[in-house]
Amino acid sequence: MKKIEAIIKPFKLDEVKDALHEIGLQGLTVVEAKGFGRQKGHTELYRGAEYVVDFLPKVKIEVICADDMLDRAVEAIQAAARTGRIGDGKIFISDIQEVIRIRTGERGEEAV
Numbered sequence: 001m002k003k004i005e006a007i008i009k010p011f012k013l014d015e016v017k018d019a020l021h022e023i024g025l026q027g028l029t030v031v032e033a034k035g036f037g038r039q040k041g042h043t044e045l046y047r048g049a050e051y052v053v054d055f056l057p058k059v060k061i062e063v064i065c066a067d068d069m070l071d072r073a074v075e076a077i078q079a080a081a082r083t084g085r086i087g088d089g090k091i092f093i094s095d096i097q098e099v100i101r102i103r104t105g106e107r108g109e110e111a112v
């Protein structure tokens with residue numbers, strides 16, 4: 001099993017969620033986050049004073065999937081989250097050793 005963590009722009013969340021649902025992935029976790037990469041934030045004018053906004057709003061999506069679903073899931077996220085502009089985000093993939101459903105005690109892919 002794999003864990004996919006994707007940092008995306010907030011307004012792309014619904015598109016990514018729908019794309020993952022279309023390929024058969026149902027469960028996901030969404031966390032509101034702030035951060036920056038090459039974008040390095042921006043400046044805003046407030047009451048005549050200029051402020052540097054270092055951290056931009058982002059959304060972090062976490063999905064656990066079977067190994068054979070990985071490529072389709074990554075492609076779906078990329079296609080749905082892409083705007084073509086700087087700051088579209090990143091996708092991180094890591095191995096998952098075990099999953100346990102608390103309610104039933106199921107383990108492995110059945111627990112996902």
